[in-house]
Amino acid sequence: xxxxxxxRQIILKGFGEEAQQKLLRAxxxxxxxxxxxxxxLQYLAAAGIGHIGIxxxxxxxxxxxxxxxLFTTADIGKLKVEVAAKRLQEMNTQIxxxxxxxxxxxxxxxxxxxxxxxxxxxxxNFESRYLINDACALLNKPLIFAAVSGFEGQLAIFNTPDHLxxxxxxxxxxxxxxxxxxxxxxxxxxxxxxLPGVLGTMAxxxxxxxxxxxxxxxxxxxxxxxxxxxxxxxxxxxxxxGYTLPKTVDEFLNMDYQNTSEGPQGxxxxxxxxxxxxxQLDSTILIDVRERHEVPVLDKQIFTxxxxxxxxxxxxxxxxxxHVVLICQHGIRSVAAxxxxxxxxxxxxxIYSLKGGIIKWRDHFLKS
Amino acid sequence: MEIEIISFGQITEFINNQKIEVNxxxxxxxxxxxxxxxxxxxxxxxxxxxLNKNIVQQNTEITNQATIAIMPPFSGG
Numbered sequence: 394x395x396x397x398x399x400x401r402q403i404i405l406k407g408f409g410e411e412a413q414q415k416l417l418r419a420x421x422x423x424x425x426x427x428x429x430x431x432x433x434l435q436y437l438a439a440a441g442i443g444h445i446g447i448x449x450x451x452x453x454x455x456x457x458x459x460x461x462x463l464f465t466t467a468d469i470g471k472l473k474v475e476v477a478a479k480r481l482q483e484m485n486t487q488i489x490x491x492x493x494x495x496x497x498x499x500x501x502x503x504x505x506x507x508x509x510x511x512x513x514x515x516x517x518n519f520e521s522r523y524l525i526n527d528a529c530a531l532l533n534k535p536l537i538f539a540a541v542s543g544f545e546g547q548l549a550i551f552n553t554p555d556h557l558x559x560x561x562x563x564x565x566x567x568x569x570x571x572x573x574x575x576x577x578x579x580x581x582x583x584x585x586x587x588l589p590g591v592l593g594t595m596a597x598x599x600x601x602x603x604x605x606x607x608x609x610x611x612x613x614x615x616x617x618x619x620x621x622x623x624x625x626x627x628x629x630x631x632x633x634x635g636y637t638l639p640k641t642v643d644e645f646l647n648m649d650y651q652n653t654s655e656g657p658q659g660x661x662x663x664x665x666x667x668x669x670x671x672x673q674l675d676s677t678i679l680i681d682v683r684e685r686h687e688v689p690v691l692d693k694q695i696f697t698x699x700x701x702x703x704x705x706x707x708x709x710x711x712x713x714x715x716h717v718v719l720i721c722q723h724g725i726r727s728v729a730a731x732x733x734x735x736x737x738x739x740x741x742x743x744i745y746s747l748k749g750g751i752i753k754w755r756d757h758f759l760k761s
Numbered sequence: 762m763e764i765e766i767i768s769f770g771q772i773t774e775f776i777n778n779q780k781i782e783v784n785x786x787x788x789x790x791x792x793x794x795x796x797x798x799x800x801x802x803x804x805x806x807x808x809x810x811x812l813n814k815n816i817v818q819q820n821t822e823i824t825n826q827a828t829i830a831i832m833p834p835f836s837g838g
Contacts, residue, residue, distance in 0.1 A: 517838035540835035705801030
């Protein structure tokens with residue numbers, strides 16, 4: 394180890410040579426090389442974590458670049474894991490970078506996780522987050538959880554007991570995954586690039602604190618961060634009850650992580666041609682469930698505006714139309730709205746959701 | 762009785778941070794019912810309550826000047 398490379402943190406009071414050695418011996422796995430994973434990886438590599446594994450099966454696209462700061466314009470189309478590993482290795486030649494250009498699934502996750510001491514979840518969907526949570530709980534691996542939405546973020550450390558509380562996991566907060574469309578994602582809702590930068594960096598800080606055994610890591614706590622106000626709010630966690638957490642490998646392999654939506658589907662997903670047919674019926678109401686600030690703006694004479702945030706109130710009122718067509722930007726929130734309507738009206742009304750949303754059928758909406 | 766509400770994520774779109782005056786709400790179960798009646802949009806999404814910064818895992822008594830946080834799950838990365 395070159396002491397000079399890490400000199401500025403080694404001379405830090407309360408850190409020192411011993412802490413640096415702990416970092417060098419540590420094995421950290423970063424899952425997801427996205428807005429959270431990129432900044433976390435940069436600081437973990439620079440700080441001298443001896444073995445860093447990187448998992449992602451995705452390639453770099455132009456819309457990644459505003460937040461995924463390991464990549465350049467010339468990297469578009471390349472595998473994220475390859476580009477990230479090369480950059481990190483150039484940054485720090487003294488550490489080992491292990492590439493995992495795969496998608497984690499039930500049949501490979503336990504094997505990969507078991508090779509590491511600390512796991513950082515920087516993925517972007519609930520299927521992966523519940524899969525990783527359950528696998529970490531089963532293997533008793535410390536899990537650093539970071540997630541963002543809009544201008545806010547969440548950060549927590551799971552599966553790590555402290556002197557007050559036995560270890561907690563994500564299901565102690567949210568026992569059941571949300572249904573599809575219930576919670577907006579980044580591609581649907583948007584994300585300011587610097588936000589995952591802040592959360593990813595905070596996650597790297599928590600990993601370094603855990604390994605070096607300094608400070609008070611967010612063990613058994615969840616921190617909420619608001620970029621617009623710079624406010625933080627920390628909630629103490631405790632164990633919940635009455636949820637399903639696989640206790641054995643067999644139970645784990647029998648879990649269903651693919652499909653987070655519940656219940657039978659009674660609504661119908663339609664394309665633009667079917668939309669035109671329905672539009673001609675008097676008994677059809679077309680509902681745009683996007684929030685009021687979203688673009689493109691549709692003709693309000695044709696499309697009734699009922700944002701998801703007002704949907705509950707709308708459903709408490711009666712309306713005569715028998716056919717209800719729900720529309721949103723990508724066809725994700727409209728599915729959530731369709732599920733809610735199906736649950737309330739059952740067979741009394743016919744519920745439709747425009748598959749792919751306004752973006753997919755842009756030409757149709759621009760001409761109408 | 763005065764309760765301070767703190768909300769996060771998409772819940773802030775229909776429940777602002779505010780102090781409310783309530784009567785006849787003694788515990789977190791009845792508070793949850795009150796919230797879902799007053800803000801029906803809450804019924805459609807997963808969320809967790811924290812009472813005075815401690816996560817609510819079972820019905821817990823609420824006292825005057827309590828702070829209740831309402832937190833949805835985030836998945837973005």
